[in-house]
Amino acid sequence: MSEYPLAIGIDFGGTSVKTGVVRGGEIIDLAPPIETQDFSGADEISAAIIRTVGDLRVRHEGIRAVGIGVPGIVDFERGVVFDLTNVRGWANVPLREKLSQALGLPVSVDNDANCMAFAEWKLGAGKGFRHLVCAALGTGVGGGIIANGQMVRGAKFGAGEIGQTSIDYQGRPGHYGNLGALEDYIGNREIARDAQAAYAAAGIARDIEDCSPHALAEAARSGDAIARARWEEIGRMLATAMMNACWLLNPEALVIGGGVARAGDLLFTPFREHLLRQLSGPFRDGLAILPAAFGHEAGTVGAAALALEEAGF
Numbered sequence: 331m332s333e334y335p336l337a338i339g340i341d342f343g344g345t346s347v348k349t350g351v352v353r354g355g356e357i358i359d360l361a362p363p364i365e366t367q368d369f370s371g372a373d374e375i376s377a378a379i380i381r382t383v384g385d386l387r388v389r390h391e392g393i394r395a396v397g398i399g400v401p402g403i404v405d406f407e408r409g410v411v412f413d414l415t416n417v418r419g420w421a422n423v424p425l426r427e428k429l430s431q432a433l434g435l436p437v438s439v440d441n442d443a444n445c446m447a448f449a450e451w452k453l454g455a456g457k458g459f460r461h462l463v464c465a466a467l468g469t470g471v472g473g474g475i476i477a478n479g480q481m482v483r484g485a486k487f488g489a490g491e492i493g494q495t496s497i498d499y500q501g502r503p504g505h506y507g508n509l510g511a512l513e514d515y516i517g518n519r520e521i522a523r524d525a526q527a528a529y530a531a532a533g534i535a536r537d538i539e540d541c542s543p544h545a546l547a548e549a550a551r552s553g554d555a556i557a558r559a560r561w562e563e564i565g566r567m568l569a570t571a572m573m574n575a576c577w578l579l580n581p582e583a584l585v586i587g588g589g590v591a592r593a594g595d596l597l598f599t600p601f602r603e604h605l606l607r608q609l610s611g612p613f614r615d616g617l618a619i620l621p622a623a624f625g626h627e628a629g630t631v632g633a634a635a636l637a638l639e640e641a642g643f
Contacts, residue, residue: 335643336390338383339634340398341442342366344416344469347375349382350627351390352634355453357627361386371419372411380432395436396429397637399445399629401470406487409439415470436641442629443490444481446622447474449632450585451481452639454623461581464622465492465572467590471513477579493517497570512571516564516590518543525560532556547593561593565600572601573608580613587622594621 334354341348347364350357361382369375379398387393402414409426430437440448447464450456451474456464462476471493475482482489493513494504501510514520525541534556539545549557572584591597602619609617624631 335394335638336392337394337634337638337643338386338396339445339630339632339637340379340383340396341445341629341633342398342400342414342417343442343629344401344414347379347382348630349379349386350630350634351386351393352631355449355624355631355635357630359386359389360630366417372423372425375417376423376425376428376432380429383429383433393435394643395438395634395637395641396433397438397440397445397633397635397640398425398429399440399442399633400425401442403486403488404439404441406438406440406483409437411439436637438633438637438640440633440636441472441474441487441490443472444474444483445632445636446472446587446624446628447476447490447585447632448481448636449624449628450587450622451476452635453631454628455585455620456583459581459583459618461579462583462585463492463572463575463579463581464585464587465568466622466628467516467568467586467588469518471517471588473575475579477581492571492575495571495574497567512567515567518589521546521560521564521590525557528556528560543590543593547596550593550596558596561596562600564590565597565602566604568597569601569604569608573605576605576609576613576617582616583618583620585620585622587624587628589626591621592625 339352349361351359364378403412411423414420426437426439456462460479464474466472473490473492475490494511496510498510502514504511522541529536546557
């Protein structure tokens with residue numbers, strides 16, 4: 331991958347900030363994580379990020395750009411972070427300006443799910459497609475949209491929030507007043523809570539830790555009927571949301587990633603079956619349904635790739 335210039339990708343999560351040197355789709359050096367809860371606000375965390383990037387630049391010559399993906403809404407054109415999910419002290423922070431002035435490098439800032447989608451589109455499972463919808467299934471459910479060979483960000487840079495789309499107009503109340511949001515059914519915590527309730531209804535007491543997506547996948551593979559039924563339901567719910575995305579956007583491919591997607595066929599088999607039976611020919615025929623190529627590294631890789639493209643490399 332020597333033909334790719336070096337860039338630094340930063341994956342800003344709710345608990346930690348991961349910073350790596352990236353060449354193409356490979357992280358070649360990774361700095362110790364920055365624990366977000368150790369800092370009181372944007373200035374302190376920004377200073378820690380600047381120090382970390384500086385340390386990496388000492389070890390790697392030729393860094394061309396820096397990209398950062400954050401869990402919130404970003405004015406992509408100005409590099410301003412409106413707010414961050416689960417991180418205190420962030421509101422209307424001009425993050426690109428802060429970092430670029432301190433580092434003397436081109437900096438791009440985008441939503442973390444957009445960075446995941448960009449990584450998959452340019453370097454991963456979605457490479458070569460011009461019409462693509464990506465979903466990241468984890469603590470929450472994020473998404474990214476590529477249409478006509480371009481990332482779709484929307485009028486206020488919030489496009490792609492698949493997790494907030496409804497699978498039930500009379501469903502669970504969401505954080506924003508929306509009802510039946512996908513995220514409120516297949517986020518990590520919600521999967522565990524619903525599985526625990528399913529076991530309780532069958533007279534089986536399970537700790538919530540034993541109902542996590544990882545534990546539920548292990549149980550299903552061991553023949554646990556309740557666990558298998560939960561994965562069938564999770565696949566059905568995901569299919570409902572992605573069916574809506576298909577009718578709206580008519581993509582060539584769907585890329586599904588994130589920790590929940592590690593369940594593999596337990597998720598993808600019912601997802602595929604329930605999705606395809608709800609689509610007609612032009613929306614169904616040839617539709618590629620793909621697991622993401624990048625795991626927990628997607629945000630770092632995508633942020634770096636996006637920064638290079640925006641800087642003209």
